[in-house]
Amino acid sequence: MAVLSARDVSISFGGLKALTDVDVEVNENEIVGLIGPNGAGKTTFFNCMTGFYTPTSGDVFINGERVSELRPDQRTVRGVGRTFQHVGLVRSFTVLENVMVAQHRKVGYGLLSGLTGMPWALEEDKVLRARAYEVLDYLGLAHLADERLGGLSYGMLKQVEVAAVLGTDPDVLMLDEPLAGLGPEESDEFGERLLRMRRDLSLTIVVIEHHVPFMLRVCDYIYVLNFGRLLAEGKPEAIRQNRDVAEAYLGEGAATLA
Amino acid sequence: MSDTVAQPPVQAPTEGPAHGATGPPATWRPSPTGMIARALVLAGLLAIVLAAPPMMPGVTTNILSRVAVFVIVALSLNILIGYTGQISLGHGAFLGAGGFAAGIAITNLGLPWAFAQVVAVLVGGAFALLLGLVALRVKGLYLALVTLAYGLFAQEVLFGLGWVSRGGAGMPADRPEWAMGDVAYAYVCIAAVALIWALDWRLTSSRAGRAIQALRDSEKVAASWGINVTSHKLLAFVLSGMVAGLAGGLFASVEQLVSTQTFTLELSLTFLFMAVLGGAGSRPGVVLAAVLLGFLEFFLDQLAAAFDLAVDGSAAPLFSALLVLLVLLFVPGGLAQLLRGVFRWLSFQPFRDPRGDDDSQPAMGGGDGGRP
Amino acid sequence: MVAQETKEPTQEESEAERAHPRGLAGLARLGDAARTGTWLAEHRTTVLWVVAGIVGVAVLASLPINLGRAAIGGVSQGAVYALVALGLALVYTSTRVLNFAQGEFGSMGAYAASALVVGVGFERGDVGLVSLFVAAFVAVGVGALIAVLTNLLVIRRLGSAFTALVATAALFMLMQTAQFLAFGLQRPFPRIREGTAFAAFGTNVLWQEVVIVVVLAAVAALLAMLFRTPLGVALLASAQEPYAASLYGVSPKTMSSLAWGTAGALAGLGGLLAGGVFRNIEPGFMTTDYLVPAFTGALLGGITSMSGAVVGALLLGLVTTIAQQLVTSYQLDSAIPNAPVASSFVVLLIVLAVRPTGLFGKKG
Structure with missing residues (x-):
C-alpha cells in the first residue's frame, strides 16, 4: 500500500506554475528518490507533502488518509518527518535538546503536570532524554550530545537534523539534500546508513539529492522533475538510460546519465 | 551494494534502552569543596533577601515589595521576549489589568485577598490572549506597534473609565488580614517571586516550554516536529499575561490603591529594558536586571541625600536608558553574558563552559543556559 | 552557515502568500473573481468611497461639533503629525x-531653541523675524x-x-529625562505669531494654524523635489538596495545619515511649531502627544510611502481633532484625558x- 501519495498535485504562485499535475506514489519500506535540475520544484513538492504549502489542486494522502488541508504538525503526527534544504534545527539548543524537543508528540504529560513538576512528568522527561541519546548513538553522533550547534560543521548539522527527525518517530522520512556538506566518503557512509535505517526502523524514505550516482545506487524508484512536471519515473536502471533525463541534466545531445 | 554487507540488526531507537551500552554522559558535579562554597554563597544571597524587609529604612519597605513585583513582571515579559521571541511594548497593560481586577474584586465585590489574586491572574491571562490572537496575524515591527497601541489603549481609555478608576481617584485594594504590615507584605511579594521563579524554571524544562522556545527559533522547524505553532504561541502569551496579572494583583495592595497614572508607556519600556539589560531568555539575568533598575531610583535618592548631590532619583530613567544603550552596544547578551561564569557556577556547573563561550546567541533571547 | 531557520526563496514565500490569501484579502479576491463587466462592478471601489464619504459627512454633520473648526484644527494638527x-x-x-526617538528629536530641538535663543525676544513671545530664523535654525539643526x-x-x-x-x-x-532634569516640568514657548488671521467656515483661523500649514506645504514641496533627484531616489531605495546609493557616489553610511538627518530636521521643525500650540513645552511632549498619531498616520499611508505619510497624518489630524471635540462636548475629559492619542x-x-x-502601501 502506498504510505505517501500525491495525486495530480499542482501549485502556482501568482500565476507561475511551480508544480503541474505531479503524481507520486511511495510504497512502504521503499527508498524513493526525487531528482531534477535546480528550480524543478523538488522542495516545493516536499512542502506540499508536509503541509507547508497547500496545493492549488490535487490531493495528498498519508497512509490512505487525505491530508491536503492539514497543518504541518498534524501531518507529522500522522507519521511524516522531514528535513529542510537549509538545516532545520533550533539553534539555541544543544544537539541532545534538539532531539528531545523533536520528540514533542511522544510526550504524554500535560501542561500542568510539567509546570508543577509531577513525578511522572519528571520520569517521562528522563526517558525522553535517554531516547534522544539513543537516537544520537544509533547515528553515531552520541559524542556530540552536549555540543552547541554553533560549533558544528554544515555536514554534521545535516546529520543532527536527521537524528531530530528520527526523534519524531516517523513512518516516512523525507530528506532534502542530506548530502550537503559531506565529502565523498561520508556520502557513501550515509548511503549505507540510509539502507540500514530503512531496515532497522522499517522506514519509508523519500530523498531529494543532486548527486545522481548516489541516488541511482540507493533508491528503489526514482521520480524526475523538470519545470514542475514529472519528466520520468522508474527503477534506477531505467532512469539511467532515459534520454530525456540525460538531456534535462546535461543538455541536448547527451546520451545517458552516469 | 551495501545490502550484501551483513549488519547486526539494531533495535529501533525509540523502543527501549537496549542500545544504551554507553549511556548518556555522566553529568558534571562540583567537588565537595565546590559544593559547599556554592551552597554557602546561595544561602548568603537567600539570607540577604530574607533579611531585607525589616532592614529597609523608615517607610521604604514598600519599595522592596514594588521591586519584587517588577521582578515578576520582568519574568513575565521574558516569557514573551526571551522564550517566544515576541515583543511587547505594552506590558504595563497586563500589570494594570491585574491590578484593577484585584482592586475591583477586593473593594467592589468584597472578595478575600487570595481570591482577588486568582481574579487578577485570570484577567491578565485574558488580556494577553487577546493580544496573542493579534500576534498570530501580525508580525515583527508591526506587532511591536500593536503592543504599543494596546498598552496605550489600556492606559488612556480602559483604566480611565469611571467605574475602573473611581472617577480618577484610584481603586482601593486592601491587604489581607494576615499581612497588613509593610514587612509582612514584602515577604508575601518575595514568596511570589520564588513561586514564579520555580514555575518559570519548570516551564523551560518541560514539554510546553521547550516547544515554545523551539518555535522562537523557527516556526517551520517546530511545526515539522509536530508542535502546534498556533496553540503554543497563544499559550506563551496567556502564561505571560497570567504572571503579569499576578504581579498586578500584588502591586495593587502595595500602596493599597491602584491609580491610572501608574501604567505609563515609560513603565512598559522599563520592563522592556529589564529584559534586555538582563539578557532576554536568562532567568537570573532578567531578575538581577529588574532588581537593579527597580532599586535605581531609591539608590540615587539615598546617594543624593547622603552626599548632597544635585542628581536624585528622578534621574533614574536617564541612567537605566544609558545602561540599556551601553548593553546593546557592547554586551548584547546583557548581564547574562557579562556574568555567565557566575551564573553557571551558582547553578552547580563549572565556572567555565568546557565548550567555550557561546557568543552566537541571537539578540532576542539565548535559550536557557543556566537552570535555576 | 549555522543552523539557520530554513529559508525558501523569499520570492516563493510571498508568492505562496499571494496564492493563499487569508482573511480579508482572501475575501476581496473572491469578490474580484466574481466581478462582472457592468459599470457598477467596474467602479465598485469608487462607488464605495463616494457612499462612505456621504455617510461620513452625514454622520459628522449630525455630531455636536463645529465642522469648520474641526477641519481647520485637524489640518493644522495633522500637519505637525505629518512632519x-x-x-x-x-x-x-x-x-x-x-524609530521611537523620532518625537524626541523634535522636543530636543524645541528645548534647544527655547534655551539658546534668548535675548532676541524669543522667550518673551514677541517673535521677530531674526529671532524666528535663529530659533528655526537651532531647532532644525539640533534635531538633525x-x-x-x-x-x-x-x-x-x-x-x-x-x-x-x-x-x-x-x-x-x-x-x-534629560529635558526634565535640565528644564523642569514646564517651560513657556512662544507662538510664531499670535492672534487670528481671518475668519472662515464659521470659525476663527489662527495665525499659528496658518503658519503650520504653510510650513508643511513648503516642506512637502521641497521633499517632493528632493525625491525626484537621483540622490533622493537612491535615498528611498537604500534599504532594498544598499549599493544603489554607491552608484551615485554616496556611501551607504552617508545615505543613512542623510535620511536620519532629514528626519531629525523635520522633527525639529515639528517641535518648533507644536511647542506653540499649547504655549508651553513639557519633557517628552513630542512623544506623548505626537509620536503615536505620527506612527498611525505613517502606517495609515503605508509606512514606506512619503506622500502616504502626509495624507495619512492629515487624515489622522481630522480624526483626532473630531475626537477631541466629541470628548469635550460629551464631557468625557476625565475619562479620556488625551483624546487625540486615544x-x-x-x-x-x-x-x-x-x-x-x-x-x-505596496503589498508584500
Whole structure:
C-alpha cells in the first residue's frame, strides 16, 4: 500500500506554475528518490507533502488518509518527518535538546503536570532524554550530545537534523539534500546508513539529492522533475538510460546519465 | 551494494534502552569543596533577601515589595521576549489589568485577598490572549506597534473609565488580614517571586516550554516536529499575561490603591529594558536586571541625600536608558553574558563552559543556559 | 552557515502568500473573481468611497461639533503629525528602523531653541523675524544633529531591527529625562505669531494654524523635489538596495545619515511649531502627544510611502481633532484625558487589523 501519495498535485504562485499535475506514489519500506535540475520544484513538492504549502489542486494522502488541508504538525503526527534544504534545527539548543524537543508528540504529560513538576512528568522527561541519546548513538553522533550547534560543521548539522527527525518517530522520512556538506566518503557512509535505517526502523524514505550516482545506487524508484512536471519515473536502471533525463541534466545531445 | 554487507540488526531507537551500552554522559558535579562554597554563597544571597524587609529604612519597605513585583513582571515579559521571541511594548497593560481586577474584586465585590489574586491572574491571562490572537496575524515591527497601541489603549481609555478608576481617584485594594504590615507584605511579594521563579524554571524544562522556545527559533522547524505553532504561541502569551496579572494583583495592595497614572508607556519600556539589560531568555539575568533598575531610583535618592548631590532619583530613567544603550552596544547578551561564569557556577556547573563561550546567541533571547 | 531557520526563496514565500490569501484579502479576491463587466462592478471601489464619504459627512454633520473648526484644527494638527510621520517613514524606508526617538528629536530641538535663543525676544513671545530664523535654525539643526549622531553612534552598530527599536526607546527615555532634569516640568514657548488671521467656515483661523500649514506645504514641496533627484531616489531605495546609493557616489553610511538627518530636521521643525500650540513645552511632549498619531498616520499611508505619510497624518489630524471635540462636548475629559492619542491608537489597531500595508502601501 502506498504510505505517501500525491495525486495530480499542482501549485502556482501568482500565476507561475511551480508544480503541474505531479503524481507520486511511495510504497512502504521503499527508498524513493526525487531528482531534477535546480528550480524543478523538488522542495516545493516536499512542502506540499508536509503541509507547508497547500496545493492549488490535487490531493495528498498519508497512509490512505487525505491530508491536503492539514497543518504541518498534524501531518507529522500522522507519521511524516522531514528535513529542510537549509538545516532545520533550533539553534539555541544543544544537539541532545534538539532531539528531545523533536520528540514533542511522544510526550504524554500535560501542561500542568510539567509546570508543577509531577513525578511522572519528571520520569517521562528522563526517558525522553535517554531516547534522544539513543537516537544520537544509533547515528553515531552520541559524542556530540552536549555540543552547541554553533560549533558544528554544515555536514554534521545535516546529520543532527536527521537524528531530530528520527526523534519524531516517523513512518516516512523525507530528506532534502542530506548530502550537503559531506565529502565523498561520508556520502557513501550515509548511503549505507540510509539502507540500514530503512531496515532497522522499517522506514519509508523519500530523498531529494543532486548527486545522481548516489541516488541511482540507493533508491528503489526514482521520480524526475523538470519545470514542475514529472519528466520520468522508474527503477534506477531505467532512469539511467532515459534520454530525456540525460538531456534535462546535461543538455541536448547527451546520451545517458552516469 | 551495501545490502550484501551483513549488519547486526539494531533495535529501533525509540523502543527501549537496549542500545544504551554507553549511556548518556555522566553529568558534571562540583567537588565537595565546590559544593559547599556554592551552597554557602546561595544561602548568603537567600539570607540577604530574607533579611531585607525589616532592614529597609523608615517607610521604604514598600519599595522592596514594588521591586519584587517588577521582578515578576520582568519574568513575565521574558516569557514573551526571551522564550517566544515576541515583543511587547505594552506590558504595563497586563500589570494594570491585574491590578484593577484585584482592586475591583477586593473593594467592589468584597472578595478575600487570595481570591482577588486568582481574579487578577485570570484577567491578565485574558488580556494577553487577546493580544496573542493579534500576534498570530501580525508580525515583527508591526506587532511591536500593536503592543504599543494596546498598552496605550489600556492606559488612556480602559483604566480611565469611571467605574475602573473611581472617577480618577484610584481603586482601593486592601491587604489581607494576615499581612497588613509593610514587612509582612514584602515577604508575601518575595514568596511570589520564588513561586514564579520555580514555575518559570519548570516551564523551560518541560514539554510546553521547550516547544515554545523551539518555535522562537523557527516556526517551520517546530511545526515539522509536530508542535502546534498556533496553540503554543497563544499559550506563551496567556502564561505571560497570567504572571503579569499576578504581579498586578500584588502591586495593587502595595500602596493599597491602584491609580491610572501608574501604567505609563515609560513603565512598559522599563520592563522592556529589564529584559534586555538582563539578557532576554536568562532567568537570573532578567531578575538581577529588574532588581537593579527597580532599586535605581531609591539608590540615587539615598546617594543624593547622603552626599548632597544635585542628581536624585528622578534621574533614574536617564541612567537605566544609558545602561540599556551601553548593553546593546557592547554586551548584547546583557548581564547574562557579562556574568555567565557566575551564573553557571551558582547553578552547580563549572565556572567555565568546557565548550567555550557561546557568543552566537541571537539578540532576542539565548535559550536557557543556566537552570535555576 | 549555522543552523539557520530554513529559508525558501523569499520570492516563493510571498508568492505562496499571494496564492493563499487569508482573511480579508482572501475575501476581496473572491469578490474580484466574481466581478462582472457592468459599470457598477467596474467602479465598485469608487462607488464605495463616494457612499462612505456621504455617510461620513452625514454622520459628522449630525455630531455636536463645529465642522469648520474641526477641519481647520485637524489640518493644522495633522500637519505637525505629518512632519513627524515623514521622518518616521523616511527612516523606516531607508534603514528599516522603527524609530521611537523620532518625537524626541523634535522636543530636543524645541528645548534647544527655547534655551539658546534668548535675548532676541524669543522667550518673551514677541517673535521677530531674526529671532524666528535663529530659533528655526537651532531647532532644525539640533534635531538633525541628534538624529545623525543617533544613527552613527547607535543604530549603525546594532544588528537587528529589534535591538534598534529598543535602542531608540532607550534614547527616548534618555532625552525625556534629560529635558526634565535640565528644564523642569514646564517651560513657556512662544507662538510664531499670535492672534487670528481671518475668519472662515464659521470659525476663527489662527495665525499659528496658518503658519503650520504653510510650513508643511513648503516642506512637502521641497521633499517632493528632493525625491525626484537621483540622490533622493537612491535615498528611498537604500534599504532594498544598499549599493544603489554607491552608484551615485554616496556611501551607504552617508545615505543613512542623510535620511536620519532629514528626519531629525523635520522633527525639529515639528517641535518648533507644536511647542506653540499649547504655549508651553513639557519633557517628552513630542512623544506623548505626537509620536503615536505620527506612527498611525505613517502606517495609515503605508509606512514606506512619503506622500502616504502626509495624507495619512492629515487624515489622522481630522480624526483626532473630531475626537477631541466629541470628548469635550460629551464631557468625557476625565475619562479620556488625551483624546487625540486615544483616538489615534484606535485607528492604529484598526489599520493593523484590517490593512497593515496602509492605504497606499505596496503589498508584500
